[in-house]
Amino acid sequence: MKFSANLGFLWADRSLPDAIRAAKAAGFDAVECHWPYDTSPEDIRAALTQTGLAMLGLNTRRGDVSAGFNGLAALPEHVDEARAAIDEAISYARVIDCKSVHVMAGFANGRDAHDTFVANLTYACSQAAPHDITILIEPLNAYDAPGYFLNDTALALAVIKAVNAANLKLMFDCYHVQLIEGDLTHRIENLMPYIGHIQFASVPDRGPPDEGEVNYEHIFAFIAALGYTTPLGAEYKHNGTTEDTLNWLRIRQTG
Structure with a gap:
């Protein structure tokens, strides 16, 4: 398997260009991030060119975080702001040659939220x-x-089918899915035609994958057996330094 470092959590104490270089030095095959917008995209592109790494994905802005927002695309009263965030993310992605944008739905419920999300997607x-x-x-x-x-x-699949666009895919985060509904291997297999990216972290504490209740050696082997070759996203939290959490990666590199 190949692996991508999610720089929203890994090397988060460094600038994004420095975090990209650290991921390369650690042996990651790619990088991804959350919200890169405070960093010049030209600086990101330069670091990617220097390291030879690809940026696999970034997120749309969450909105006013101080007011409790965590995304905008399903909020009926924020359509203009949601589409501005989409435009910004696509524009940034184009400069750094990033091929995926995660559109964040936000806190909402009901039919209006569903219809707004479908329209914005x-x-x-x-x-x-x-x-x-x-x-x-x-x-x-x-x-x-x-x-x-x-x-x-199930809701994600329904939304994907409602939008019916070839470039809309599911981000399957093993950590979130295990906490929501479990049964990871069957869900990965059944949803594979719709999956655009896979992420992982330990359950329940969202730490490195060699901790917790999920056997990621089994999960990684299962994903590989399905023919999936895109780097898997290491999106986990840690105490101390990122380097202290990378035994799972070093073992794979040396074993």
């Missing part, structure tokens, strides 16, 4: 398609994001 897919950019949606668990609109894989 339809817009996002139409704007992204000419640039060969995939739009991703990700279910978040109710422990970390109570009230988040997209809260299970």
